[in-house]
Amino acid sequence: MIDKAKRKLVFAAGLVGATVLSGCTVGPDFKRPDVTSPASWFGGPKEAVRRPPSIPVAEPVDADWWMLFHDPVLTGLERRVAAENLDVKVAEVRFAESRAQLGVARASLFPTLGGNASYVRQQASNNGIFAVIPSAAGASGANGASGNSAGAVQGRGVQPFDIFQGGFDASWEVDLWGGVRRSVESATASKEAASEARRSVLLTSLAEVARDYIQLRGVQTELQIARDNVRTARQSLTLTQQRAAGGVTTDLDVANASAQLRSTLAQIPTLEQQEAQLINALSLLLGQPPNALRADLGTRAPVPPVPPRVPVGLPSELARRRPDVRQAEAQLHAATADIGVAQANFYPSLNLTGSVGLQSLQFAKLFNANSKQYSIGPGLTIPIFQGGQLRSTLELREAEQQEAAVNFQKTVLQAWHDVDNALTAYQAEQSRRDELILAVSDNERALGLAQSRYQQGVTDFLTVLDAERSLLAAQLQLADSTTTVSSNLVALYKALGGGWEADLPEETTASAR
Numbered sequence: 001m002i003d004k005a006k007r008k009l010v011f012a013a014g015l016v017g018a019t020v021l022s023g024c025t026v027g028p029d030f031k032r033p034d035v036t037s038p039a040s041w042f043g044g045p046k047e048a049v050r051r052p053p054s055i056p057v058a059e060p061v062d063a064d065w066w067m068l069f070h071d072p073v074l075t076g077l078e079r080r081v082a083a084e085n086l087d088v089k090v091a092e093v094r095f096a097e098s099r100a101q102l103g104v105a106r107a108s109l110f111p112t113l114g115g116n117a118s119y120v121r122q123q124a125s126n127n128g129i130f131a132v133i134p135s136a137a138g139a140s141g142a143n144g145a146s147g148n149s150a151g152a153v154q155g156r157g158v159q160p161f162d163i164f165q166g167g168f169d170a171s172w173e174v175d176l177w178g179g180v181r182r183s184v185e186s187a188t189a190s191k192e193a194a195s196e197a198r199r200s201v202l203l204t205s206l207a208e209v210a211r212d213y214i215q216l217r218g219v220q221t222e223l224q225i226a227r228d229n230v231r232t233a234r235q236s237l238t239l240t241q242q243r244a245a246g247g248v249t250t251d252l253d254v255a256n257a258s259a260q261l262r263s264t265l266a267q268i269p270t271l272e273q274q275e276a277q278l279i280n281a282l283s284l285l286l287g288q289p290p291n292a293l294r295a296d297l298g299t300r301a302p303v304p305p306v307p308p309r310v311p312v313g314l315p316s317e318l319a320r321r322r323p324d325v326r327q328a329e330a331q332l333h334a335a336t337a338d339i340g341v342a343q344a345n346f347y348p349s350l351n352l353t354g355s356v357g358l359q360s361l362q363f364a365k366l367f368n369a370n371s372k373q374y375s376i377g378p379g380l381t382i383p384i385f386q387g388g389q390l391r392s393t394l395e396l397r398e399a400e401q402q403e404a405a406v407n408f409q410k411t412v413l414q415a416w417h418d419v420d421n422a423l424t425a426y427q428a429e430q431s432r433r434d435e436l437i438l439a440v441s442d443n444e445r446a447l448g449l450a451q452s453r454y455q456q457g458v459t460d461f462l463t464v465l466d467a468e469r470s471l472l473a474a475q476l477q478l479a480d481s482t483t484t485v486s487s488n489l490v491a492l493y494k495a496l497g498g499g500w501e502a503d504l505p506e507e508t509t510a511s512a513r
Helices: 002-021 065-069 072-084 086-107 134-139 150-156 179-245 251-285 315-321 323-344 389-455 461-496
Strands: 055-057 112-122 161-174 309-311 349-360 372-381
Touching (some): 065 461, 086 179, 179 251, 179 389, 179 461, 315 323, 315 389, 389 461
Antiparallel strands (some): 112 161
16 A cells, blocks of 8 residues: 555656746747847938928828828729738738648647557467467467367467457657747747748739739820821821812822821820720739620729828838738747757657557457456657667757748848838839929920911921820820829839838737737
8 A cells, every 4th residue: 555655656746847947948039139120210201302202201001001192093902902802812821821731730739548449359379479488378268268278279279369459549649848838939930930031922912913903004005195196197188188289289288197197196006005905904813704894894994193291100000010020020030940940840849648448359248347458658769879860850840940030030130121122213203203394384385386387388297296296105104204204203102111000900910919
């Protein structure tokens, strides 16, 4: 009785010791990298623009930044992206995969328990171990026959017998050095990285929809400009034909006017092709077949204008808002935790195993008290020689952690460059657009004067042709610049990392950061 009590005491002490040791965690703890933010944005207008500019202001970034364009069609398209874009759906599946992988890692923290039951009909070899063990003849009577002597075994042979058994097996690897906990930490960080990757895909898709939509409206504007110039070219051709018929001018003017008309007409098919491609691009972004959105987008509409004030937030908020920066941080966290997993493999591992069950050679006696059997005990595994595998694995994890740290620094630096470039491009294109507005006005005036002087016979038709060409070029450049200004605003908000907050809010996806 005393020995039994001592065994229980030793077992309890060992269990307590294992529990205390399991609180140890090897490897470095992750610390969030410091991100130094400038006091203000770098980009900005380099010189004053003639018309009231669209000015970036340090106000909170609106999650639905596309609403600043006040275009209901664009707003409707953006609201469909999260649910219909196929890239976002793929990212959703990858996020689900990362959550499942986290569940796999967490399962290693708990014991495993399994049940088993089996029946075996067995025939032992007559020339095996039973032939030299006198008591082995009991096996031949295992199903009810009496024991045999060794001579009986040699004479009749070992008879077939049955084995019935059932029970439960349990095992648990005690996390002495925190390797399992580090693997859970790594899986948790990887899940957060997958969540940020999903947000990054959504942000990119939202920006791509807005960019393609603005480009579509710009192409439609250029189409209208080309068609208006076709009408002007037809009028010039008619005028030269009339003057040639009256003997006032020659067929050279008629040929030049006809060539100008054909050149202008030749631009329309290319623009129509671009229009069709952009409609298809938007259809693909929303997971639709080709031309599915033509009924909604085929009617011409102006390029969405930019607002007078553009909220860009504060520089200190950029690293917390950009999904790619947050993803790089989570990847660094996972790589840091993997070092702890590699270090834990250098230490002994302790496994507690146990089984309890019933075994009998007769089914009728399977549930008899004498049929019970059990085993319980710890198992210790000590790594002695692995051919350098453990050391190389640790060096690999440390190198991966250094790579992740450099990648995080590069991602943050790239974010600053993206914002600065977007701000500079946004302001510079506004200045270019303002000059083109004046250029179009001057070319319209020049064309009117050239036509009037030609009709009066003061100048030749080449002056009219040059004026028409200059006006068409300026109008197309202005349309392109107006489109670029709005597209640059989209690029700015993509660089600022806005747009995912409404559809993938932080509290419903990744764990608190």
